[in-house]
Amino acid sequence: MSTEQVNVTINGLSHSLDVEARRTLADVIREDVGLTGTHLGCEHGVCGACTILLDGQPARACLMLAVQADGAEITTIEGLADGDEMHPVQRAMKEAMAFQCAFCAPGFLMSTVALLEENPNPSAEEIRKELSGNLCRCTGYQSIVAGVETAVRLLSSTGTAGVNQ
Amino acid sequence: MSIQTSGLGFVGQSVARIEDDRFLVGKGHFVADVQPEGGLHAAFVRSPFPHATITAIDTSEARRLAGVVAVYSGAELNEGTHPFVPFVASPGSYSPLYKPMADEKVRHIGDPVALVVAESRRVAEDAAELVIVDYDLLEGVGSIDKALAPGTPQLWERADGNTLHDHTDTYGDVDAVFAAADRVVTLTLDSHRQANQPMETRGTVVEVDPATGHLTIHNTSQGPHVLKWAIAAQTVSQGQLRSLWQFLRNTQRRKAFFAAAKEFRRSNAADLKKQDNAAMKGQLKKDRSLLKHLGQMGLGLLAKDDYPTVTSVDIGGGFGSKGPVAREDLPIAIAAMRLGKTVQWIEDRVENLSDGGQAREERFDVEMAVNEDGTMKGMRVDAIVDAGAYPSFPFGAHVLPGMWKVYMPGPYHVEAFQLRTRVVATNKGRVVPYRGPWANETFVRERAIDAVAAELGMTAADVRAKNMMTEHDAPSHFLTGPTIDETMSTRKTFDRALEMIDGDEIAQMKADAKARNHRVGLGIASYHEAAPGPPDFADAMSPGAGMLTKEDGRATVEADGRIVMYTSQVPHGQSHQTTYKQVVADEFGVSMDDVEINWGNTDKSQFSFIGTGGSRGGPLGAGVMRKTARQVKNQMLEVAADMLEASKDDIQILDGNIHVSGVPAHGLSFADVAGEVAKRTGVALGPVFSHAEKYEGVGNGGWSCATHVAVVDIDLDTGKVEIPKYLVVEDCGPIINPAIVDGQVRGGVAQGIGAVFYENTYYDDDANLLTTTYMDYLIPTAMEIPEIEIEHLETLTKGENDFRGVGEGGMIGAPAALTNAVSDALGIQVTEQYLPPSRILELAGVIDPD
Amino acid sequence: MKNPPFIYHRPESLAEALALLAEFGDDAKILAGGQSLLPVMALRLGRPDHVVDIGRIPELLTLDAGPSGTTIGALVRHAEAERSAAIATHAPLVAAAAPHIGHRAIRTRGTLVGSVAHADPAAEMPAVCLALGATMVAASVGGTRLIDAADFHEGYLTTALEPNEILTEIRLPAWPDDAGGAVVEISRRHADYALVGLACIIEVGDGSITGAALAFFGADSTPVRVADAEAVLVGRPPAESAFAAAAEIVSARLDPPSDIHGTANYRKHIAGVLTRRGLAEAAATIGVTA
Ligand SMILES: Cc1cc2nc3c(=O)[nH]c(=O)nc-3n(C[C@H](O)[C@H](O)[C@H](O)COP(=O)(O)OP(=O)(O)OC[C@H]3O[C@@H](n4cnc5c(N)ncnc54)[C@H](O)[C@@H]3O)c2cc1C
């Protein structure tokens, strides 16, 4: 068993963790850091439920060893809101009633934040393309696409899609 | 909105979801999030073979691995357990008894043969790889044809020819009707194996109280009461439920038991009398040990003191797959009991794809007797269900014959109908209910109607219009039994759908497509579903079954004035917390924040055989919330009238203010009234007003109806299919929350699209499973699912109005509409439900099969 | 579904990495972006004793695209290639392939070189390398050797690399002025691995095709070129009739596999369709409409 020290910043807080090398970033975020908002739907990279932001870019937390994240800045769903104030993307998804069971929601939210950061005014087609890396079994996606469109509207009045820390 | 609300009118509005306040910030609480301190983790050793005898299991090396706490073979875990018993015995059926773990034989890939408990899931998986299992391979049975072929090995000793059920139901004089009809159109329709695949897999976390041995089980179950029952009853000698002898020696328990039994008999007397015992007798003839095990389950049902507590906060989807008791739940509970420690099992996706529930692999030989003018005279269907290896408890493939026989002729007039259904065992994962489990009756009928139209040279819409019931058919009865009332509104949805289709536009699309080497086609499918259906619906399926389908609920007002509601529903995406608050807030005349909904804890809710499933959440779940709230409100108004020295009829509640009409300034709060009662009775804590009820719906129709219209655009170069238009016209009566209803409809249609064009749980003829990951089981993404247009009709009943269910319909209509559309596009009669691009090009004659 | 145990190494230099591989060779796996290796390990289909994480080796970060050719180091991620203006100009075929590779979150981590080394027959990058006639640079403690793209992929998930070698970079020749390229594919769902795909290049001079490369992926156990079809194009005007002639040869020559996602006949057929579409798209990039 090889244990490694990992220093990561998660949602603005730095953590120094001793983790077994084989463990994924997703497992460490959930079990050691206690942030269970990042979900595991498949653990082999397809469903997108575990999507986080790694140095601002979307990545699968199930397809990364925690040790690979050493030195990185990570944002999870818990890091989007500013205290009790929801992030505009969260507010938008609520307004659009985007989700049902919402098991997929963390991944969609992180992908959406990443998308809007790069492309603040995507077309419906671009939204669908970008979100095709996240599976949702409940909604048929239309409400989620509407949520992204709502977020575009909210953000155009409030500024950037990024994470304010 | 058309229904009466007494307060602020939340019902009928797309009120934003309460649930989202936790979900969207990452604070949902799913089973994998429970993570109790010091909890142990389990991994199963599962069969890599479809069919084999286990000759030896060696767990010694696995036990020696550091971090491993225990390793149990299947036989060790099964010791002292009772098997799963057939819960729904239907005429002509034999359902094998089986234990939670495979011990002598494995019957499908993924069958659990041993269990490792360790400090972490990863170590448990390491150890699972060290368990050595010796198998003698048997021939795998991977298809219906193979299962039924002479000489094929049998999965179950007593299931001759692998047949678990063979029964024919006949309505009307089929032979005469067929003989008199102008012609008979025949076709054989196949649907393929699909899987529910919620994004959250199954899971269970079992905590043991060291002092009492009481179990608290955090679980993904859609039917937690059945789970607690199964665990209590099946693990009797494991200490959870004491032996019968011990049980009877305790006077208090004995008395409670007999009192409960008497009450059960009394309250279900009518249904019990109706039940057809012949079916169960047939079972007993095959296997006498069933009697003992049934007795055990009966005892378990009534011995409530010994129940574990099953609880859940949030569940990540189920679509039926989390309804049946997971076989895995028993060994995990047993391991926790034996170790006296918390043990958890979170299923992974590979396990879920092999053992998490599958459905819909069915074949139908269909004969339609019709006249030249398009009149449907009779329908004769020979159906076979591939049930996989183990019958699900309590509901699985064996409920299909009863549902199909009632539903299959659909919203059309026919004079005679005959259905033979066989259920066969194969070496595949077990069949579970999947969103509208009976859905293929719609696929069969609607596909057959299009075939009839083609043969008669009529349009498919004209054949439907000619035969579909209209509002003038109410009141009457379906040929297959249930009552038709004004809620049987499929015709309205059909007529509206036709109005909304622009024929010229479709014609233009078809013409344009040809120029691009594409083909465009339009498909229609209409149906009705019992949601919950009239009281005689359950009887038509299986006499007396109504006793299983009642829904319990309880309304209370606490001493401090809080409204607290208790439901036996277990939401897993249906937004019950929001919709029930809407309904109850309206009923009381308060804001939604004033209402608390309690769900997901079997200690707090009443027993339910079903939980959440069968589109019950609206009609029965919300219905009983409203009904009990109304009772409690009346209780409160009595007291308030007394306090305000006014007549009860003059009192109204607005925004939580209980006052005499016109004088809101002198009103009382809920706390004032509840406090007064508390003072009078000396009850300072807990409910001061309370009403509980077993609810069967409002007694009238309860049909949900819809028509789907799909337009497909097929690229004849590639076989890829796009869906430029998809319309659902649906009628589920008064709507509580339109956005939530839309979500249910769209989600169902998306699963139907997945079923037809992407998803296939693929077993080869020897029952090797080839779709074990999400790289091969293809759930459609946002790029595959189109915009889905929805038109709501809200037919009210003449009697007391209630909500009607909507959760399953999307999935019922879509495969039929889509296969009809593909047939129209290609100018052929599609006879299979699975249409991947290579198959599309074969059907179009562009390529040859390999 | 958790990774099996292994000993983790994170060399800080290429030399250190090569020394580790020299020592552990057969028992070690190189970890780059992890987007193919980690699923394999999670499914316990692979269980290396040692994992050598090359993610922090500065020498492997090279991305150098210019008029004289392009060099892609082992740590260049798909996302970086997708966004690079230099790649778009000087290695347009790589730019065309990038958006087809999985989803954005996969491309954030996955590397182009890792994809080539992984050798999934349905992957885009190996075919792009084959079409371009790329050169693979393999390093070991014994030194560096160059391998032609045509010799690199030997079979399903199998390459010419030795267990002690790192594929440090891929060198692509200069992109000819008069060439158009396209990457087209058909997959079951958007962004899935291709059922069949095509990376193609045509060079056009004086109104006729002067050179062509057709490299198919998903059509065999390695990426394959169809020389006869390339030959039939040369000398003809870049028009539908030429593309159709090539397509016919492609469908006849290829011998693709059959699986649950598509039959062999289907793959043959769509290989022809993709030939027509890909060539037309490639021609369009240089202003030729077929
Ligand atoms: C959901 C999903 C969808 C995907 N879709 C596609 C797709 O459509 N097309 C596609 O091409 N890919 C797809 N991929 C795979 C992706 O492209 C990977 O990034 C790529 O195949 C491997 O790159 P990597 O850096 O992640 O390699 P790793 O996973 O780190 O390694 C892969 C293999 O290559 C070896 N290796 C890596 N780098 C080197 C090196 N420098 N020298 C020697 N050996 C090395 C490793 O030892 C390992 O055996 C998908 C992946 C996922 C999870």
Ligand code: FES
């Ligand atoms: S859990 Fe990471 S992609 Fe599914």
Ligand code: FES
């Ligand atoms: S809302 Fe349930 S999976 Fe997306």
